[in-house]
Structure formats: C-alpha cells, structure tokens
Amino acid sequence: MRVSKRVQQIPASPTLAIDAKAKAxxxxxxDVVSFGTGEPDFVTPKPICDAVVRAMEAGQTKYxxxxxxxxxxxxxxxxxxxxxxxxxxxxxxxxSCGGKHSLYNLFxxxxxxxxxxxxPAPFWxxxxxxxxxxxxxxxxxxxxxxxDFVPSIEAxxxxxxxxxRAIIINNPSNPTGAFWDTDQLRPxxxxxxxxxxxxxxxxxxxxxxxxxxxxxxxxxxxxxxxRDRYVLVSGSSKSFAMTGWRLGYTLAPRELVAAMTxxxxxxxxxxxxxxxxxxxxxxxQGDTLIAPMRARFAERRDLALSLLQEIPxxxxxxxxxxxxxxxxxxxxxxxSYDGFExxxxxxxxxxxxxxxRVAVVPGTPFGAPGFLRLSYATSEERITTGIRRIAAALxxx
Numbered sequence: 239m240r241v242s243k244r245v246q247q248i249p250a251s252p253t254l255a256i257d258a259k260a261k262a263x264x265x266x267x268x269d270v271v272s273f274g275t276g277e278p279d280f281v282t283p284k285p286i287c288d289a290v291v292r293a294m295e296a297g298q299t300k301y302x303x304x305x306x307x308x309x310x311x312x313x314x315x316x317x318x319x320x321x322x323x324x325x326x327x328x329x330x331x332x333x334s335c336g337g338k339h340s341l342y343n344l345f346x347x348x349x350x351x352x353x354x355x356x357x358p359a360p361f362w363x364x365x366x367x368x369x370x371x372x373x374x375x376x377x378x379x380x381x382x383x384x385x386d387f388v389p390s391i392e393a394x395x396x397x398x399x400x401x402x403r404a405i406i407i408n409n410p411s412n413p414t415g416a417f418w419d420t421d422q423l424r425p426x427x428x429x430x431x432x433x434x435x436x437x438x439x440x441x442x443x444x445x446x447x448x449x450x451x452x453x454x455x456x457x458x459x460x461x462x463x464x465r466d467r468y469v470l471v472s473g474s475s476k477s478f479a480m481t482g483w484r485l486g487y488t489l490a491p492r493e494l495v496a497a498m499t500x501x502x503x504x505x506x507x508x509x510x511x512x513x514x515x516x517x518x519x520x521x522x523q524g525d526t527l528i529a530p531m532r533a534r535f536a537e538r539r540d541l542a543l544s545l546l547q548e549i550p551x552x553x554x555x556x557x558x559x560x561x562x563x564x565x566x567x568x569x570x571x572x573x574s575y576d577g578f579e580x581x582x583x584x585x586x587x588x589x590x591x592x593x594x595r596v597a598v599v600p601g602t603p604f605g606a607p608g609f610l611r612l613s614y615a616t617s618e619e620r621i622t623t624g625i626r627r628i629a630a631a632l633x634x635x
Contacts, residue, residue, distance in 0.1 A: 248371065252363055252603040256587065260597035271624030273612035274597040276412060276562065278479040280534075282516075283527040286478060289519035293512045302508040305499045306333030306487070313518035314487055322458055322489075324465055329492040332499050333517075335509045337443050337473035337486035338364060344469060344488060345372035347497035348437065353403035355439075358389050359605035360564065362412045362441070374403065378605055383555045383566070386416040391429050404437040405430070407457060410444040413604045413611040414564040415539075415557025417448055420455045427461035440470045443486075444560040446477040446528045449536040452558060466491055476560075477528050478520040485509055485517045535561050538614040538621055545625040546612075549632065561615045564601070568608035575634045583608050594631035596624045 256274040263270045293299075305311075311331045319325055334340040341364070349355070351373035357365055359380050366376035377397050381387035394405075407426070410417045418426075430438060440457060448454045458468045473486035488498065508514075520527060542563055546554045551569030573580055578589045583600040587610060590596045601609030614621055 244371070248367060249603075252599055256591070256597050256599050259591060263591075263595070268595060270591070270595045270597055271620050271627065272597040272616070273614070273624060274599055276476070276560075276613050276615065277481045278476065278531065278561070278615045279617065280479040280531050282479050282483070283520070283523075285523055285527065286480065286516040286520045290512045290516040293515035298511050298515060300511060302511050302514065304332075304503045304508050305495070306331065306509065307511070307514050307518075310487075310514040310518045310521075313521040314489070317521040317524060318470070318489060321454075322456055322470075323462070324458070326489055327492070330495055331487060331489055332495050332502070333485065333487045333509050333514060334498075334502060335486070335506050336484040337441075337471060337475060339484070339506070340471045340473065340486035340488045341365075341439075341441070342368050342371075343498045343501055344439065344471065344490075344494075345369055345374065347494060347501055348372075348469075349374035349403060352401055354399060354401045355403060356394065356397055356405040356436075357605075358387065358406070358408075360387060360411070360413050360601065360609070361406070361605050362408060363603045365406060365408075375401075377402070380605075383553070386418060386422065386555070386558075387411065387414055388416075388418055388422050388426075391425055394426075394429055398433065398436075402433070402436055404439050406439045406441060408441040408443075409457075410448060410557075410559025411562075412444065412560055413562050413599070413601070413606075413609075414555065415560045415562040416555065416564075417452065417454075417557070417559035419452060419558075420460065423455060423457050423460055427457055427464070430457075431461055431463055434467075437467045437469060438464055440468065442470055442472045443476050445472065446525070447532055447535060447561060448559045449532070449539065450558055469494065474517045474520055477531075478517070479531060480513075480517070480520070483510070483513045483516065485513050535615070538616075538618060539563070541618055542612065542614040542621050542625060545622065545629075549625075549629045561613055563612045563614060564606070564609050565612070566609050570632055571608060575631065583610060586610065590628060590631055593634070594627040596627050596631075598628075 260272045349372045379389045381389040469490040474480040553566040587600040599611040
C-alpha cells in the first residue's frame with residue numbers, strides 16, 4: 239500500500255522509539271532502567287480521579303463543545319488569570335487532546351508555507367517536525383550551556399527575516415531542564431517589543447515544576463504589550479501526572495482560537511468529556527496537588543546530579559526545572575567499548591541500552607549532539623542503579 243509523501247517525511251519520535259525498545263526488552267524479562275520518556279511515575283492524584291468518577295456517574299459522557307466545557311474553561315481562567323494579570327474569555331481558550339495536539343493545531347492555524355519559526359536549541363523533538371508539517375521553516379538559534387542555553391540578543395537578531403512569524407519559548411525546558419528566570423527573560427521581552435510582527439508561543443507545560451525556591455514568571459507579565467500576539471500552551475500531563483489522560487489547552491487571541499477550534503472540529507472534535515472534568519478539578523486545587531510531587535522531583539534531581547558528577551569527563555548543567563538532566567557526554571565519543579563502536583551520541587544511547595540496559599535519549603534530535611537526556615521521573619532506587627550502570631559501561635575496555 240502506498241502512503242503519502244508527507245507521511246514518509248515524518249521521522250519517528252526518538253523519545254517514543256527509545257521507550258518502545260525499552261518496553262520490548264522489559265516484556266522479555268530484561269531488567270532495563272528507563273530514563274527515556276518524560277512521564278511522571280506518580281499515580282494521578284486521587285481528587286482528580288474522584289472528579290472523573292463523579293462525572294461518569296452524573297452522565298457527563300456525551301460530546302462537549304469542541305473547544306472544551308464551560309467548567310474547564312472557568313478552571314483554566316481561575317488558574318492562569320492571577321498569574322498573567324489579564325482576563326481571558328471563553329473565546330480565547332481551547333482545550334485539545336494533549337499539549338502536543340494543542341501545538342499541532344496551533345502551527346496549522348498560524349503558519350503559511352514558508353513562514354519561519356525561531357526555535358532556541360536544544361528544543362523538544364516535535365517542534366521542528368510539526369512546524370514543517372504545517373509548511374513552516376524552523377530556524378534554529380543556539381545558546382550556551384553555561385547561560386542556561388538562553389540565546390543572546392545578537393543571535394536572535396541574526397536569524398530574524400521578513401518571513402519570521404513566531405518564536406517558541408519553552409520554559410522550563412525539555413530536554414535541558416533549564417529555567418529562564420526574570421533577569422534572563424527581560425532582554426528577550428524587550429527584543430520582542432522591537433519586533434511587533436513576531437508571535438510569541440510560550441510552551442509552559444513544565445511551569446509548575448520549578449525548584450530551589452524559585453518563582454515562575456510568564457514572559458507576558460514582563461511585556462504586557464505582547465498580549466495580542468501571545469499564545470500560551472500548557473496541559474495537565476506533567477504537573478498533575480496525567481500523561482495518559484491527554485488534555486492540553488491554549489490561551490490565545492480569539493481569532494487564533496477560532497481558527498484552531500474550526501480545525502479541531504474537523505479532526506478530533508472535543509477532548510474526552512470526563513478527562514475535562516478531572517483536569518478542571520486539578521486546576522482548581524492547583525499547587526495543593528502539585529507541591530508534593532515537585533518536592534520529590536527536586537530530591538531526585540539532586541541525587542541524579544550528584545551521581546552523574548562522579549563520572550569523569552561528564553559535564554552536567556544544573557537544571558532548575560522540569561524533570562530532566564542534559565549532561566554532555568562528548569568526552570566518551572569516538573571510542574570503542576567492548577567491541578561496540580561509539581562515534582556519536584546516538585551510538586552511545588544504543589550502546590547503553592544494549593549493553594548496560596539503560597534507556598536514555600541522544601541529544602542530536604534535540605539539536606545538541608554529544609548530549610544525552612535523562613528523565614529522573616522515576617524512583618531513587620532506579621536512578622541510582624541506572625546511573626551506576628552507565629558509569630560502569632563507560633569504563634568497559
């Protein structure tokens with residue numbers, strides 16, 4: 239059967255591919271430590287599950303409005319309006335089937351063929367693919383690890399053209415765990431005010447997972463003039479441990495939300511009715527549910543960071559958010575380990591899975607060759623076992 243050229247050009251998600259290989263080995267009885275997927279290992283909080291049960295028992299199992307129920311939109315407003323300092327109407331909010339679905343709808347609704355999107359690297363692997371699927375062109379701009387990968391204003395100026403349509407700000411970051419604080423965001427906010435045609439896409443899916451007593455600041459609050467071209471995308475997956483429930487949402491100008499809603503009406507229609515009820519309860523309870531999980535993530539980060547720092551030659555930027563470490567393993571490339579040739583970070587990830595039984599994601603698909611991404615959204619015991627296996631594998635003759 240012939241499939242479309244469009245589909246043939248879509249690469250498989252490397253994070254999901256690594257996870258699939260790890261799960262296949264586990265199904266065979268192999269003891270694999272997986273640092274691959276960005277998925278909290280916590281059970282979804284009970285108040286959220288209870289809200290879903292109540293919704294089912296009340297018969298809330300029918301179609302809803304395409305962009306989400308009034309209850310969910312009210313909960314989204316209640317959660318975000320105090321953080322943003324702006325009021326949002328129902329017409330400026332749309333709920334979708336996960337944050338990834340929200341972004342895909344957004345790119346399709348926003349981009350025309352040839353439109354450029356500035357993408358700070360390292361970046362989440364699906365951004366450039368989705369941009370290209372919508373006919374756009376990802377334009378990569380790099381920052382330095384010692385600067386939390388924040389691109390300089392000079393670097394941003396160097397990539398702006400008359401076709402620049404948008405910039406993506408993913409804060410805290412997947413894959414790096416880097417958190418851009420107020421001092422780091424202010425120059426970018428000022429730069430955006432000088433470029434009135436650039437739409438700001440804030441992927442804030444990890445906004446509630448910021449450590450070390452730091453406070454999250456949405457870039458919009460530093461530059462209120464951006465309100466009419468500011469798009470905030472988030473969801474319930476990470477902060478509320480609801481990855482499998484698939485619920486994302488977007489706050490944006492009404493014209494863009496109307497376009498996304500029209501698009502969604504012809505694809506998925508509404509997200510799950512009962513999941514919307516659960517997400518609404520999570521947003522209403524907010525940090526009451528998130529704080530205990532955030533504290534555990536911070537402890538796991540410290541453990542994983544200390545273990546990685548014991549491996550000679552590995553350079554590990556200290557992450558301040560999300561649940562990822564993004565160490566530089568360049569010192570271990572261009573070698574042979576027990577007959578296994580490791581020339582690239584992709585080779586190294588394959589070697590660690592096959593020989594050490596540890597699943598990690600190579601940095602190349604994130605725009606950062608030589609790095610590996612490790613998700614510490616797993617138990618302290620598995621973190622210790624996995625990183626010790628990595629250290630041992632790198633000492634193999």
